[in-house]
Structure formats: structure tokens, C-alpha cells
Amino acid sequence: MKTTYFIKILASTCFSLLVVTFSIDAQVSLTEFSGKVVDGKSKKVLEAASLNINETNIGTITNSEGKFALKVPSKHLDSKVVISLLGYNTRVVPLSKLSKEDNIIMLYEAVTELSTVSISAYKDAESLVRKVFKNKKDNHQDESVYMTAFYRETIKRRSRNVSLTEAVVNILKQPNSSSQQDAIKLNKARKSTDYKRLDTVSVKLQGGPFSTIYLDIMKYPEYIFTDETISSYRFTFNEPSTINNRNVYVVDFKPKNNGLNINYNGKLYIDVQSLALVSANYTLDVSNKSKSKNLLVKKKPSDVVVYPLEANYKVDYKAKGNKWYYSYSNLSLKFKVNKKREIFNKVYTLSSEMAVTDWEINTTERKIKGKDRLRPTVIITDAISGFSDPNFWGEYNLIEPDKSIESAIEKIKKSIEKQKEEERKQTANG
Template sequence: MNRQNAYRFLPFPLNNKWILLFLMIGLSLGAYSQQRDSLLSKPITINIKGATVYQALNQIGDLADCFFIYDSKDVKSDKKVQSLEVTNKPLIDILNQLLSDPAIDYKVIDKHILIFRNELNQKKTTVEVADSSGFITIGGVIYDKDTKSPIPFSTVVIEKLGLGTISNFEGLFYLRIPKKFAKTNIIVSHLGYENLSVPIEMLEGKTYKLYIQPRYIPIQEVFIRNIDAKGIVKSAIENKDINYYNSNIYLTSFYREGVKRNNKYLGYSEAVFKIFKSSYQTGTEFDQVRLLKSRKIELSERSDTLVVKLKAGIKGAIDLDIVKSMPDFLDPEFMDNYIYTKNDIISHDSRSAYVINFEQKPNIYQPLFSGTIYIDVEKLTILGADFGINPKYVETSANLFVLKKDRKITVKPENIWYSVKYRQWNGRYYIYHARGDLSFNVKERRKLFSNTYSLFLEYVGFQIDTLNVERFTRRDILRPNIVFSEENYTYDSEFWKDLNFISPEEDINKAISKINLKIESIENEQ
């Protein structure tokens, strides 16, 4: 018989009102011919030796004042370039010489050049261009331009529209867009990077690589020294009513949660909710959740003697709105338990943001939080935070998490970490992305080896509505403190249709493909 073990998770130990969650153990070029000819005929002089194609394209882009977009299947960016030395030649000639592929063609919109293989009857891969529902789907992988490392949790939104998504842990995103917005741009942003604006038309058909540039803000040491870090945090809290929504809003949101044992998935659930988000002058207890669609994947074996499940993950995602439901490090009543220090000033959405670090005072020995808060320099708005249980005391925090467990089981928390991001829409901010990652070492009595269980929850509010917002009826509300993975669902062959979601990471996709997976889904009428 399986033993089901339950754990309580109190992320903010000193403040009893802040209880987060519980645990149980073909492309057309005709319209752009003039624009294309103008940029591609631009004369360039360059001398490159021993670089990669990626490095060469970066140098060419800097000289031509343009950006390149391409699929890694079309352009071998890691290929070495022995020598490329040209003087005052058209850009298109240089690109043709560099890439040496007669099937390569180019599409130009503004300063963006799409490099693609123009083969007859070429099949679209990975991303569907358009369908009869009136939507198009675009996708990409977001990388750091300097390091070429994927950037997780980057924000991707349609310009001047309250619709967007977030990249997954591997930098991958997909976004379904009404066709009427096909002529607009997406904006890719991340703390510490310059915003990247890309025409949606550039991204139809494949999963393209998008590189964003780190942005460093030089600042005089005397200015840094005069920053009152704790005072900035207090001011940001005092400005809550003027910087965040003071009226009710709807957030159409994607939610997912998963459980791993020793890095192998045991369960994965995902859903789309419509959330009634009450004014930021109230607490999260006034927020409501309505389930639109959900599914789950179970990979645990019947022979498993230990079952670990996530309870109240939905409530956890809602309560991670740290501006509405303040943790101890933001609550004036408990801020004296922490030390706040300035760290840096970084870029965020073309604005500057303070980076404020915090940790518990050395004379406090119970497990509190440590982490980083990002605050807009001009508006003194909390833009986000990364924080977790202080690593020094995380092993002693088991009593804060254990709700119920078998006496033969020993549980030690190993890592508790959260990330929260806010987004501005029409001059006001709201929670846009939240993620929690928790890992525990679990040892059964009389067993030689222990197991590491990792749990995560993630939320992104991909569409905001501010008109005709009313509370849901009682029968439409989903109880946020349920064990979401235990809900019963029925199969739906066309699951997500027109809804946006976070693309599963590669290891999740591998887990889904196993023979013994069980997929269940549900669609509730709106």
C-alpha cells in the first residue's frame, strides 16, 4: 500500500497571515522588396578571421545596424569562418559569401533580417503559421547575446496589447496571436537586458533564435554609497496604491505544477484559469479562480511506497503576489528582522531598476528569507523579486512545511526558492509571472538510500482585461487549496486550441512520451 505523506509549506515564517501552499508527499517577400533592397544593398567593410558564423553575424549586424533572426536548422551558427575580408560590398553579397548556401534567402522588415531556406514545398516545422480559427502561432528561443546561454522566464508580449507569455526554463516560448495583430511587433524583455522588438511576421513558420543584449548601467560609486536600501523598499510599499491596479481586473492565466523524484517526473499538471484579481488595496483572499481547462500526466508506479504531491499549489501561485500578500521582508512590522543592502542598478523595460539584496540579521537563528528585490528607480515600484529560505537554515525549516507524514519518514528541505515578476499595463502594474521551486530529501526507515523530491509551480498571467469585471458566482469558483493533481478529468483530443501556455521543457516532454503515461484533460464551458 502506498503511504501518502503531507507537508505544510509556510514560506513566510513570522507572518502567520502569509501561508503560501501545502505539500503532499512559406514566406512572401513582395511587399517588402523596396525595404529589402535598401538594407541588403548597404555597403559594408569587414575583416573576420577564425570566428564562428554567430560571431560574424553579430559583427555584421553592428556594422549594418540591423538584427538577424534565423532557425538553427537553417544556419549553422557554430560553424567556423576561416576568413571573411571584404571592402565596401553590399550586405547581401557578404551574407551569401558567409553562409555559402544557394537555398538561403532573406526577408527584411525594418531593421530585422530573417535568414531562411527558401526550398520548394518546404514543410513548416515546429510552429503552425495559421489555422482556420483566426490565430497564428509564433515561437522562439531567447538567448543572451554575449554568452549564447538560453534565458529562462523572459517576458514576451504583443506591443501595445495586454497579451503575452513567458519563456520556459530553456528559453523557449510559443505565443498564439489573433491574425489581426500579425502586422504588429512582439517585445522581448528581461531584467538586466535591453528590450528586443521583433515584427511578428518575422517569426511565422519556425522556432527562431532571438538574442537580447545585456545592458549595463554605469553609476558613480558616491551615488551608490548614498542609497538607503531599506528606505527604498519602504517607499515602494508606500507607493502601492498609486503604482498598482486600484480596480478589479481579470487575468487569463496559465498554471502548471510538477513533481520529480531523483530528476525523473512522477506527475505534471497544467491548466488555464480566469482569475478575478481584486484591487491591490485588498488582500489575495479576495481573489477568485475559475478553471477553463486542465490536464495532468501521471508517471508514478503502483509499486511506489511513497507518494509526494503538491497541495494548494494554486493558492500558492496567487499568494506569491508579494505586493498584495506581503512577506516578512516587505511587511513594515517585520522588516527590522532583515538587513537591506544596495547591489546594482540594472535595466528593465528600457527603465532603470535598483537591485536590493536582503537577508536576516545575524542574531536571528530561525529560518527566514534571503534574496533580491527589483525596484524601479523613478516610480519606486516593486518590479519583481527572487528569494528563498536562507540556505543556512533551510534544513531546520521542515516543521514549517510538514503538514502530515508517516512516522517512518524523515524529511529535510534542501532548497526553497521563488521568483516573482510584475508587468505594467496602462500605467499600472500587476503580477505577471510567479514560480516556486522546492526540493526535499526524503528517507524511509530501514532503507539504505534516500530520495530527492523536487516540486515546482509556475504561473503566468498572459492576458489582462479591465472592462466589465465582476466577481464569479460561487458555483464557478475553483477551491485554490485543493490537491490539483488529484482532480478527475476526461480526455480532450484538441487540448489547448487557441489558449496560450508555457512550453514544457525537454525533460517534461520526454516524460510525457513514456509508455506508462496517463493523460487526462478537461474542458469546462466558460
């Protein structure tokens, strides 16, 4: 008899979370625009480019193939869409200039010039980073905010999708200065999981949307930098960059030594004018196999050893007025599973991302009932079902699926159709 083992993988070594709701009027008339964002010179596709309807909080981002789909309420059709990406000049396009499909939007790399005086205002990069975290109450969200976000989670064995989960979630984002954790409510979700393809080992992500929202290091700095650990990193200035036509400091960081149990290497992007963090990209150091062995694992069989091969994290913020708000995050984990008495190792890739597609300041102090909250330990593939309706997402904005995900969805649809046909035959045969 074949035994199936389940390994729960943490999104990071210590991520978990809480949850809430916010909905859009289902009767709103919408127009959808789709297309691709590319580099104007090289024509390469641009991933994670942000598209926002001007003077609103409605937006989306491009997928790994540069594709986007943006649903716009009719009352905003006279507006403009703002397209931005770190390192590129921001572009503003009237919606009236876009067709419904096959739009190609070109962005051009920005040339950034920062005088040495700008950088010399800080004796070193570490003092700048400390100032960013010290002043976060002034620069980043410090009020209660309701957000609508799209979440996608995929698990692959080698290059094959074995689990695909998508959800629209409602987030009650607590002030950064508050000790209260954020809360998330599952609004609408669908999944497909084929554990047969995983042979004797099945992988699950613990935390679901929580795993991505805890990458908000302005709200949860303890997951990467604390007052104690920040001095264990070496911070250095890199070439400056640009986001939304604003100059940005680029600060590299890496551990001074291997004294920490968990080491990260990465980059921080800091707005020159406000000293707000606008983006962070970092990776977990997995070079020491004896130290990283089973590091991301919550639960596993005794005869299985899990080695992380890669662990990459990203978080972005958007400016609204003089404040910056959490807008996007993703994580990508690649790991190898060794099982005793088996010749071949198995390699899995787990990815999850969340993009905020709309939000509003919580002026009415709405609360989230306990029964509506997702658990911090939720395994979202165990909590939801369904993947059949082609118009499933309705009015919600989402991240367009790339080709591999489109292929997986097509297989899911065919499987559902086949199952329905068999049920019809059984009913006809009485």
C-alpha cells in the same frame, strides 16, 4: 501488503488562496509563432524572457530551454512583439519579420549607469524598500482585473517526472489595497500522475495555482515582509540593472540574525523612476536542519521526516501605463524524505509556475460564484483528469514544455494509445 503514504507539501510555509473566470472567443483565427530567445553574445538560452504583443495584454514567456510559442489573433498580425528580460536591452520585432517556426531572437546585456546621486537620495536601502511598500497603491494594480494564466506543476523523484499537471486558469485579481483575496477558476486542465514510481511515499502540492499567486508580494507582503519583520532584515544596494530599457535598483536582503522563525535571502528589483517593484527573487534559509525539519509539510506519517534542501521563489511584474501588474511567478522546492527503518533517503523536486497570458480591467464588476471557486487547499492533481488530445490547449498561450516534460508527455500519449489498443482488441473479441 504495500502501504502508500501521502505527504502534502505547502508551496511556502503559509500560502493558500481563492478563484474566477475569463475566456477567449473560440472562433478567433490564430497564428502561432515559435522559436528560441538567446543571449546575443554567448548564445546561451534565456529562461523566463517575456514576449508581449505591442499595445495588448497578450503574451507568454520562454521555458528553461529558452523556447517559446506565441499564439496571435489575426487582428494583431500587423503588430510587433516586445521581448524583454531583466538585465537585457528590450527588443521590438515586427511579427511580419518572424517565421512560423524556428525563430532565434537575440537579446544583448544592458550596460546600466546610475549616478551616486540617484542612490544617495535614500539614506539607506531599507528606507527605499519601505517606500516601495508604502507607495504600492500608486505604483501597482489597484483595480479589479480579470486574468488568463497558464499553470504548470511538476513533481520529480530524482530526475524522473512522476506527476505533471497543466492548466489554464482564470484569475480575478483584487486591488492591492483591498482586503479581499484573489479568486481562481479552473478553465481547462490535464494531468498525469504515476504514484507507482514514488514507492511508498507520494508527494502532493497543496494549493495548486494558489501557491504561485501568493508569491505576489505587492498583494500579499505578509508572506515575506511585515511592518514587524522588515526591520529584522539587512538591506544593501547591489549593482543596478535594466528592464524594459528602464533603470532598476537592485537591493539585496538577508536576515540580521536568526531570530525569525522563517528567514529569507534574496534580491528586490525596483524601478528607479516610479519606485515600483518589478521583480523579486528569494530563497528560504534551510541551513538549520533542526529548525527547517518538516517546515513545508502539511501532513505526513509519524515515521517520516522531511528536510527541505532548497526553496526558491520568484515573482515578476509588467508595466501597463503608469501601473505595474502581476505577470509571472514560480517556486521550486527540493526536499529529502527520511523514513524509519529504510536505508536510502528519497529526494524529490516540486516545481510550479504561472504566467499571465492575457488580462483586462474588470469594468463590469463581475463576480465569481462560490461553486466555481477553487479551494485554497486544493490539490490540483486530485481535481482533474485527462492528457490525450494533442490540440488540447486550442487558442490559449502557454509555457512551452522543456525536454523532460516533452518526454513525460510522450510517455503519457503512448500509454493512452496502448490502453486504447487493448480496449479495441477486447471489443473485437466480444
